[in-house]
Amino acid sequence: NAGVTQTPKFQVLKTGQSMTLQCAQDMNHEYMSWYRQDPGMGLRLIHYSVGAGITDQGEVPNGYNVSRSTTEDFPLRLLSAAPSQTSVYFCASRRTGGQPQHFGDGTRLSIL
């Protein structure tokens, strides 16, 4: 059972480039979300999804796009990378209600 799988683990981009961070879970969880973690901060919610075909914005959605075509996958797209998006990105999933979130191992993204 792989849990939540994020790829890549590390990535360096140039300003203006676009890319997609992949996230897949094999636990049939309905709820998936993306967070970013910056030094001295906790994790902040970027986007989330409560089921296939349903997505919504979190606290810091600007510059990011998501889609949820299947229960398993929830990719995060950076449309035009900016240095302010340098961060560690976590994908998480959970069952309904107040169940614990299961996190991927994170993607460290640097934008030059």
Added chain:
Amino acid sequence: AQTVTQSQPEMSVQEAETVTLSCTYDTSESDYYLFWYKQPPSRQMILVIRQEAYKQQNATENRFSVNFQKAAKSFSLKISDSQLGDAAMYFCAGGGPNSNSGYALNFGKGTSLLVTP
């Protein structure tokens, strides 16, 4: 708005001793869940303990326990018999059926725990 506050950026404990990490939260929801996550240098987010805010009984997981004070909106984590492997960043988080983010977690800024031999 829901907020989670950790007021201790760093804490230190000697091996085999007990340490308590503080956390307060602010929400008007009664259906609320509280969590402590551990993040070692590997940056994995590891669930330590979970508490349902409508339950008075404090959650316990082996050497980890919480002191949940509902009226004070306090959710502190006690680590007993501290071990070197407990050294990590600890995050307090809370979530409820908020219409804007459907049980998404609000995180504190974290407490870095150092364990000394």
